[in-house]
Amino acid sequence: xxxxEIAGKDIDVNEEGFLTKYDQxxxxxxxxxxxxxxxxxxxxHWKIVNFLRSDFKSAGETATSRRVQVVGGFPIKEQFVLxxxxxxxxxxxxxxxxxxxxxx
Amino acid sequence: xxxxLVLGGGTAGTMVxxxxxxxxxxxxxxxxxxxxxxxxxxxxxxxxxxxxxxxPEELIKSRRHFIPKGVEFIQSAIEKxxxxxxxxxxxGGRAIDYDQLVIATxxxxxxxxxxGMSDPKVWKKSVFDFFTFEGSLALRDxxxxxxxxxxxxxxxxxxxxxxxxxxxxxFLADAYFTERKMREKVTIxxxxxxxxxxxxxxxxxxxxxxxxxRNIILEPDFMLEHIDPEQKIMVSMDEREIPFDLLVTVPxxxxxxxxxxxxxxxxLNYVPVDKTTFLSKKYSNIFALGDASDIPASKAGSVAHxxxxxxxxxxxxxxxxxxxxxxxxxxxxxxxESGAGKGLLIDFNYETEPLxxxxxxxxxxxxxxxxxxxxxxxxxxxxxxxxxxxxLKGRWIPISDQMSMxxxxxAFEEKQNGEKKEVDHYAHH
Ligand SMILES: Cc1cc2nc3c(=O)[nH]c(=O)nc-3n(C[C@H](O)[C@H](O)[C@H](O)COP(=O)(O)OP(=O)(O)OC[C@H]3O[C@@H](n4cnc5c(N)ncnc54)[C@H](O)[C@@H]3O)c2cc1C
Numbered sequence: 001x002x003x004x005e006i007a008g009k010d011i012d013v014n015e016e017g018f019l020t021k022y023d024q025x026x027x028x029x030x031x032x033x034x035x036x037x038x039x040x041x042x043x044x045h046w047k048i049v050n051f052l053r054s055d056f057k058s059a060g061e062t063a064t065s066r067r068v069q070v071v072g073g074f075p076i077k078e079q080f081v082l083x084x085x086x087x088x089x090x091x092x093x094x095x096x097x098x099x100x101x102x103x104x
Numbered sequence: 105x106x107x108x109l110v111l112g113g114g115t116a117g118t119m120v121x122x123x124x125x126x127x128x129x130x131x132x133x134x135x136x137x138x139x140x141x142x143x144x145x146x147x148x149x150x151x152x153x154x155x156x157x158x159x160p161e162e163l164i165k166s167r168r169h170f171i172p173k174g175v176e177f178i179q180s181a182i183e184k185x186x187x188x189x190x191x192x193x194x195x196g197g198r199a200i201d202y203d204q205l206v207i208a209t210x211x212x213x214x215x216x217x218x219x220g221m222s223d224p225k226v227w228k229k230s231v232f233d234f235f236t237f238e239g240s241l242a243l244r245d246x247x248x249x250x251x252x253x254x255x256x257x258x259x260x261x262x263x264x265x266x267x268x269x270x271x272x273x274x275f276l277a278d279a280y281f282t283e284r285k286m287r288e289k290v291t292i293x294x295x296x297x298x299x300x301x302x303x304x305x306x307x308x309x310x311x312x313x314x315x316x317x318r319n320i321i322l323e324p325d326f327m328l329e330h331i332d333p334e335q336k337i338m339v340s341m342d343e344r345e346i347p348f349d350l351l352v353t354v355p356x357x358x359x360x361x362x363x364x365x366x367x368x369x370x371x372l373n374y375v376p377v378d379k380t381t382f383l384s385k386k387y388s389n390i391f392a393l394g395d396a397s398d399i400p401a402s403k404a405g406s407v408a409h410x411x412x413x414x415x416x417x418x419x420x421x422x423x424x425x426x427x428x429x430x431x432x433x434x435x436x437x438x439x440x441e442s443g444a445g446k447g448l449l450i451d452f453n454y455e456t457e458p459l460x461x462x463x464x465x466x467x468x469x470x471x472x473x474x475x476x477x478x479x480x481x482x483x484x485x486x487x488x489x490x491x492x493x494x495x496l497k498g499r500w501i502p503i504s505d506q507m508s509m510x511x512x513x514x515a516f517e518e519k520q521n522g523e524k525k526e527v528d529h530y531a532h533h
Binding site: 067069077 | 261299325327329341342370371372400
């Protein structure tokens with residue numbers, strides 16, 4: 001597994017660049033990850049990312065777009081506006097979580 | 105006496121009743137199984153019925169026929185489960201006690217969950233599903249009378265049961281219209297919320313190639329927001345539009361609302377369980393098997409079959425107070441119809457992607473993996489016989505519960521992974 005340096009820290013990532021260790025994440029890293037995929041973080045973005053972080057902690061898996069809508073209360077349509085084209089993947093990427101499963 | 109109560113008399117529930125009827129001590133245990141109707145549908149046949157391969161009668165049999173005589177079958181809709189009381193309530197109020205409960209209520213397509221989809225102006229007129237018996241039959245008649253135009257084959261959202269079925273539908277539609285000498289009057293698009301043709305990258309590449317070979321247009325990353333029934337247009341969450349003349353969709357799949365009424369499910373009414381033993385994460389005398397659970401494996405009859413084999417052994421340990429030693433690995437395999445009398449076979453589990461190679465089935469096999477051949481197609485047809493006569497009754501079928509690497513091409517996997525690095529290296533986008 002590769003290690004990369006983000007915001008002055010050594011971070012473990014998988015071959016697609018997703019963080020592999022939950023506890024290595026912080027907000028400074030999230031900002032850099034967001035920039036890499038062309039997302040500028042606003043309050044609305046942070047609310048969703050924070051939901052994903054806390055939901056992962058309790059559920060043990062990355063929330064799908066539907067779960068972010070039903071459990072988190074952020075409509076899928078809004079997710080598409082904030083994280084264009086591939087919201088589920090982008091949200092997980094910025095939140096430092098694995099790609100959501102849901103697709104088997 | 106203790107009671108094992110099984111909710112749902114479909115593929116998984118029926119197999120559980122058969123396996124455990126043989127294993128449990130009948131002086132100590134009774135088994136009860138509940139389903140809302142007495143029609144067991146051979147669901148894989150719903151893919152082929154629209155193309156006239158099966159007649160409706162070939163796909164339905166009485167559930168009682170597959171349930172052992174000593175097992176009580178109750179025909180009733182189930183209202184809810186109350187785990188605190190160890191009771192299940194039927195619609196109408198009757199309560200049934202249980203000592204151990206197996207939830208096998210499956211998953212169903214829910215056109216009502218997407219605005220415009222079930223609008224009477226289009227539903228079963230220009231918008232169809234084939235995951236239900238009625239839908240599949242209506243589609244057969246619509247296809248037979250269709251004069252051509254824009255056919256869209258569509259998945260609303262993952263997960264769905266039998267995730268390859270819509271792809272197969274697209275392949276079969278291509279073959280069907282070619283045979284009827286009207287392929288040039290039809291454009292076929294395959295519209296999916298996924299990034300490619302299938303969920304697993306190796307498969308996605310092979311199957312994606314099969315789409316372009318057949319002149320089927322792939323529209324990935326399309327998350328449907330609503331259907332405009334007046335103009336017959338699908339509109340995505342990011343406001344892309346796809347017009348259609350005939351839409352064959354797989355609506356959102358959800359576990360039964362009984363799970364929501366019992367407050368036991370996730371956002372899609374699936375029951376959270378341990379993915380290796382199927383034991384509820386919350387209750388130590390409740391299991392969920394088949395499509396009703398939230399395990400990250402394909403929702404398929406083959407998965408249910410492998411799962412029930414492991415469950416049955418584990419259950420005997422569980423009720424005698426021992427730890428369950430069997431561990432399910434997510435094994436799934438499935439024949440994929442590719443049209444014109446051909447098919448391919450894929451085989452995978454939680455950890456391993458579907459790989460090309462030969463799948464060693466003693467007696468009948470080997471079957472070519474991830475490659476088209478006529479033998480695989482015959483395998484799929486033979487499967488109906490195996491389903492009715494062996495599988496449901498819990499008899500031995502010549503495929504193992506645990507995935508085997510025998511016959512698979514590892515080298516190919518490694519090469520594919522090498523490629524994957526370049527293709528998917530997400531951080532560099
Ligand atoms: C078009 C299509 C093609 C497929 N092809 C394949 C294939 O090629 N290979 C493969 O392996 N799998 C295939 N499958 C998937 C396979 O059919 C299912 O995964 C399998 O049947 C799941 O079994 P189950 O017991 O979990 O659910 P089901 O067999 O659906 O049974 C659930 C039962 O619960 C009952 N029930 C639900 N709620 C209630 C309630 N509230 N009260 C009373 N009863 C209730 C229902 O009536 C139903 O009988 C296909 C499915 C479809 C739709």
